[in-house]
Amino acid sequence: MTKEATFLSTLQNNNIQSGTYTWSSPSNIALVKYWGKKENQIPENASISFTLDACKTITSLGFNRKEDDNQFSFDVIFEGKKNSDFKPKIETFFKRIEAYLPFLKDYHFTIETQNTFPHSSGIASSASGMSALALCLMSIEKQMNPDITPEYFNQKASFLARLGSGSACRSIEGDLIVWGNHEHIEGSSNLFAIKYPYAVHDNFKNYQDTILLVDKGEKQVSSTVGHNLMHNHPFAKQRFDQASENMTKLMSVFKTGDLQEFIDIVESEALTLHAMMMTSMPYFILMKPNTLKIINAIWAFRKQSSLHISFTLDAGANVHVLYPEAEKAKCIEFIKNELVAYCQNGHYICDTIGFGAKPN
Template sequence: MTDKNFVPSVYSNETNEGKVTFKSPSNIALVKYWGKKESQIPANPSISFTLDACATTTSISYKKLKEKGSSFSFDLLFEGKPMESFKPKITTFFERIENYLPFLKDYNFTIETSNSFPHSSGIASSASGMSALALGLMAIEKELNPEMEQEYFIKKASFLARLGSGSACRSIEGDLIQWGKHGEIDGSSDLYGIKYPYEVHSVFKNYHDTILLVDKGQKQVSSTVGHDLMHNHPFAINRFDQAHRNLTKLKKVFAEGDLKSFVEIVESEALTLHAMMMTSLPYFVLMKPNTLEIINKIWAFRESSGTNVCFTLDAGANVHVLYPEAEKEEAFQFIKNELVAFCENGQYLCDRIGFGAKKL
């Protein structure tokens, strides 16, 4: 498919007003994407676990205008209060997707959004937020085009979400989502995420993710800036090749339930992501001293316990502690006893694999 597949022809139906609500989860990448081309195209493919508890709920109330507007007409409420600071990001998103949703200037929208996790917690809400918004807009388009098939609906929602935030395209479905063209993954695309199409051992089902909130402050370098710094990065080509190789390795790892190799790939990916930040120009460090303390504690615990507890990191200081269902009691006891002390105000979030967004 190309982006032209997502440009609609004339709509067969009319709708004057209504309301639609979606709850969409965040996700945690196992193979990271870092660096992008024009139109939110990833410089390398990635794969992620869809989460369950960390989610955004977004309602869109829409009412048809008497005549098409010259600009976008919308109000935005975050957790019940007007949030003017969010509006430029939504305007940019609407500008990017207007070609694919030509009805956008025909309506006034009231967008009401809230997170299941504190906004200041240091958990990125762009994946859950933009995917929920994209799904709501797609539900309106389905009102205008009732013949739309569900498979197309999901692909286009992922395609649109990507134009808001790259990783948002991996939050539409679950539980294991791959995004970015890869020569050995059938159906993979730079335009949208797909459900991982190959065998996955039962040990990777019901995986847990305890998110340790090490630092809840504003990052000194945004992910958007960080992605751009990959354009002239001295190690960029090798990094992109590494991501492709790791996705190839994971095919066997997922099929065989090889937890040792899974841990090695996931932790290596997390550290490589931060290595790219530390070796860009300008260089920057998003990990905090307590991030490293937690990593060292995890390594020592895994060695002494023989478990498969591991970590991954997003573009920030917080640590995602991953462990299989069979090890949840031992792992969670370790987290409470030894890791929570390194969290800001002792805060952490318990999550697990989820199965994608839901219409409410």
């Protein structure tokens, strides 16, 4: 039996007529980046992320049995308004997961969803959105099969979420999550994410993430397009090797609490991600002038203050400012006095490390 086959459904009760489930699921920010994937949303390299807390998607999934079971049937209501823009992505998602949730064509679904942060702002709304939807669907399966264990529930939810958006598999649990096979991390898998299985130094507990919204517009390049640019990329192999090495280095960092080494790895990872986009064909520059101003200001402040403030980036212009809880007051003061001026309309979000999705 393949590992994928372990997630095929064995439904005990498929006579449920209707119902509603609601989950809130957070976004996450990768420390070692996943960039480049194989078929079926399999990552080219392992990644590790902090799960966020305040930045989340809240999704309610209503379902009503229908007579016609030949096609998928669903409506999407985003932040109170019917929205067809998300339908193609959800249709693709349903096609990918139908083998694992065979009841999908038995119901009409009403998907009501909202974010606590601006959509398409580079805060990985696909991660929180797809994980929340996967969890709602798993709640239906658990109603049909009450024997499902909590461990299996989370594992399969992560597996399903991955088929909607790769990084979504890292949003089910928290606070430090690994996705992708890595030779030194026991239990790591390409099929779903796991909680980091080893001890973590207190320096990394309750780590802070202030997200500076430099550009709240639609992303210049979709994640799918960006990942595909790694095919035949001249530096792809070196990049995947580098990510694997950085995962190994971070294991030591999490054990010892070495904040300076943490900063070196995380900032290098962020800049490498953007370097891959700048050296692909076609090529893209995803940072904005204010992104670079923020990075330089962080470097100058860190040198002057000796605080352990750092940054990371997703595939966009916004900046995640990372710092330990023990240095929060001084870092927040610096952010408000120096960095908020570079944000679009002065908008930023103060977040902290969270512990995964929750049923509502």
